[in-house]
Amino acid sequence: MDANLLAAVPNANVALGLAATAIALYSLYSYLLPKPIPGIPYNAAAAKNLLGDAPDMFRSVIVTKEIMAWMAEQSRKLNAPLCQVFVRPFARPWLLLADWHEAQDVLLRRGKDFDRSAFSSDLLAPAGAFHIRFKTGDQWRAARKWLTDLMSPNFLNNVAGPAIYARTQDLVGLWQLKEKLAEGDTFSAKEDIDHVALDGILAFIFGEKLNISATRAQIETLQRCELRLDIGRSLEEKYTSFPHGCLHEFLQAASQGTAVIEQIINSPMPNWTFWWMKKTGSYKDTMCTKDVYVRKQVRESVARMYSSEPGEASQIRSAVDHIVRRERMLAEKQDRQPDFDGQQLIDEIFGNVVAAHDTTSSNLIWILKYLTDMPHVQDKVRTALHKAYPEAASEGRQPTAAELVQAKVPYLDAVVEEALRLSPISVTREALHDTELLGHHIPKGTVVFLLANGASFLDPAFPISEKQRSASSQAASPNTWDESVDLRAFYPERWLRNDESGNVVFDPTAGPQLAFGMGSRGCFGKKLAYLEARIIVTMIAWNFELLPVDKELSGYGATDGIAHRATQCYVKIKSIRR
Numbered sequence: 234m235d236a237n238l239l240a241a242v243p244n245a246n247v248a249l250g251l252a253a254t255a256i257a258l259y260s261l262y263s264y265l266l267p268k269p270i271p272g273i274p275y276n277a278a279a280a281k282n283l284l285g286d287a288p289d290m291f292r293s294v295i296v297t298k299e300i301m302a303w304m305a306e307q308s309r310k311l312n313a314p315l316c317q318v319f320v321r322p323f324a325r326p327w328l329l330l331a332d333w334h335e336a337q338d339v340l341l342r343r344g345k346d347f348d349r350s351a352f353s354s355d356l357l358a359p360a361g362a363f364h365i366r367f368k369t370g371d372q373w374r375a376a377r378k379w380l381t382d383l384m385s386p387n388f389l390n391n392v393a394g395p396a397i398y399a400r401t402q403d404l405v406g407l408w409q410l411k412e413k414l415a416e417g418d419t420f421s422a423k424e425d426i427d428h429v430a431l432d433g434i435l436a437f438i439f440g441e442k443l444n445i446s447a448t449r450a451q452i453e454t455l456q457r458c459e460l461r462l463d464i465g466r467s468l469e470e471k472y473t474s475f476p477h478g479c480l481h482e483f484l485q486a487a488s489q490g491t492a493v494i495e496q497i498i499n500s501p502m503p504n505w506t507f508w509w510m511k512k513t514g515s516y517k518d519t520m521c522t523k524d525v526y527v528r529k530q531v532r533e534s535v536a537r538m539y540s541s542e543p544g545e546a547s548q549i550r551s552a553v554d555h556i557v558r559r560e561r562m563l564a565e566k567q568d569r570q571p572d573f574d575g576q577q578l579i580d581e582i583f584g585n586v587v588a589a590h591d592t593t594s595s596n597l598i599w600i601l602k603y604l605t606d607m608p609h610v611q612d613k614v615r616t617a618l619h620k621a622y623p624e625a626a627s628e629g630r631q632p633t634a635a636e637l638v639q640a641k642v643p644y645l646d647a648v649v650e651e652a653l654r655l656s657p658i659s660v661t662r663e664a665l666h667d668t669e670l671l672g673h674h675i676p677k678g679t680v681v682f683l684l685a686n687g688a689s690f691l692d693p694a695f696p697i698s699e700k701q702r703s704a705s706s707q708a709a710s711p712n713t714w715d716e717s718v719d720l721r722a723f724y725p726e727r728w729l730r731n732d733e734s735g736n737v738v739f740d741p742t743a744g745p746q747l748a749f750g751m752g753s754r755g756c757f758g759k760k761l762a763y764l765e766a767r768i769i770v771t772m773i774a775w776n777f778e779l780l781p782v783d784k785e786l787s788g789y790g791a792t793d794g795i796a797h798r799a800t801q802c803y804v805k806i807k808s809i810r811r
């Protein structure tokens with residue numbers, strides 16, 4: 234008894250200590266639990282888990298690799314146009330907005346409330362001082378001044394278009410070779426499309442004279458294996474595989490630039506991944522290689538500029554030629570020395586390569602898949618092309634670059650648009666100050682995903698009462714279409730309508746589309762992307778029939794990174810003889 238009493242004194246202290254620890258731990262635990270924004274639906278179980286929704290998300294993403302699909306699923310499950318998820322431990326929730334009308338309002342009319350997010354800038358950290366990472370302000374505006382001329386119809390139609398066209402001829406040559414070597418068998422088109430997209434964008438950036446080409450490297454490799462010695466088709470494979478060409482170090486660096494960003498985007502802790510990555514030799518090599526090469530191109534362009542007459546437009550053969558002229562003009566205006574060597578200029582140029590490459594190649598890959606799997610769409614594209622280029626068709630030749638950039642082919646535009654619609658990456662914005670969205674209070678710094686694959690895009694819109702919407706949203710009249718046409722189906726006709734004189738025209742405003750974002754921070758290169766897609770798809774459809782491929786090689790799985798990229802893209806081609 235006595236012993237027990239004696240023992241009880243220190244026990245009481247221990248108990249007090251334990252209780253204090255428990256309270257402290259519990260407070261810490263509560264402090265670390267996800268903090269929902271009041272009034273916005275969330276997954277209740279996730280709010281009681283220190284890791285929030287992250288375990289569920291990673292379980293799903295490990296299988297599907299499609300984080301955007303997981304987001305859309307949360308919005309469906311919570312059945313709300315605005316909901317929240319807790320993905321980054323101990324951080325603010327992410328908001329998911331699934332409504333075209335309100336997303337358009339945020340992007341077009343609420344730039345004072347919502348801007349480029351720090352979240353997406355962190356994911357694009359390797360792009361350095363590329364303007365995509367800046368908030369809308371002086372630094373952003375200064376970078377955009379360099380790019381002023383790049384999307385002008387004159388430059389696109391007379392310089393960039395023909396340069397991309399020339400690169401596309403290489404792809405046609407490569408595929409003629411592949412058709413012969415594979416004896417008409419199926420092969421993967423992914424790398425070829427990736428290469429031609431890269432070649433095309435580099436021809437735009439550095440000019441048609443650029444003497445490195447991923448596609449030509451591939452052709453050279455294949456020309457060396459005429460006897461099918463190196464060409465593989467194992468028993469279990471349903472396709473022929475080819476040896477890979479050896480790419481110029483800058484082409485490798487350009488592809489690597491995309492790969493490092495994908496790695497960061499897919500990391501649970503992007504900042505840590507980037508920190509670690511920066512210390513690796515391969516990252517340093519990639520960065521060094523691209524900087525050296527871009528600087529060399531800039532210097533050559535500067536030398537050409539100073540050796541030509543001022544204002545001599547014919548000298549302008551590339552985006553870089555335009556950029557250095559702008560830098561010279563800006564320097565004169567601001568009474569400073571031009572800085573052609575600065576890292577910001579180099580980052581801007583390379584940033585455009587990365588922003589353009591993976592996105593345009595992904596788009597092309599989806600288009601090829603749809604054309605392969607839907608022969609009636611392919612037939613319609615070819616018929617439309619023959620109608621658009623009657624001389625080329627009757628003379629048994631290819632349409633020329635000049636014909637291509639001039640022609641209007643509404644059905645082809647609709648195919649490109651429809652492929653973009655079905656494979657978007659959702660853009661994000663960050664609240665610049667405390668504000669409101671659909672009647673809810675949104676704290677400063679909150680990241681909002683504008684879902685491009687949820688309600689009112691791929692599912693019917695949520696009913697939302699007008700008074701929940703912002704004043705500017707209520708004042709606007711959004712475009713909506715007939716939602717009873719299956720929104721998940723590939724149906725290019727939804728982008729076509731008859732004009733006053735009864736002609737079929739392409740209508741890019743026919744319905745919801747967020748593939749390029751919108752507003753002043755929407756995609757800068759949209760016009761170039763359409764031009765490139767038109768040229769490459771035309772040349773492929775003109776020269777080759779895309780025959781059906783085995784079901785097993787035609788899945789619709791994808792990975793989300795810079796773009797929503799199809800995992801499989803196999804083709805079985807047959808040259809069209811004219």
Ligand code: HEM
Pocket residue numbers: 340349364365366585588589590592593596658660661747748749750751752753754755756757758759761762
């Ligand atoms: C199919 C091809 C493409 C797709 C789907 C695409 C998509 C996008 C998206 C979703 C954004 C963010 C928009 C936003 O936040 O509202 C963006 C931004 C951007 N894109 Fe594209 N893009 C494509 C091609 C290109 C090309 C060819 C270029 C360059 C020549 C380019 C240059 C840019 C730039 C510079 C930005 C940043 C704009 C800014 O922050 O002010 N993109 N793109």
Ligand SMILES: *[C@@H]1O[C@H](CO)[C@@H](O)[C@H](O)[C@H]1NC(C)=O
Pocket residue numbers: 444445
């Ligand atoms: C490309 O041209 C440059 C000169 O502008 C030359 O130094 C280089 O060796 C050439 N590269 C190839 C792969 O032909």
Ligand SMILES: *[C@@H]1O[C@H](CO)[C@@H](O)[C@H](O)[C@H]1NC(C)=O
Pocket residue numbers: 355504
């Ligand atoms: C990530 O790093 C950048 C730059 O080092 C910093 O500005 C940003 O706040 C960091 N983001 C997070 C979420 O810690």
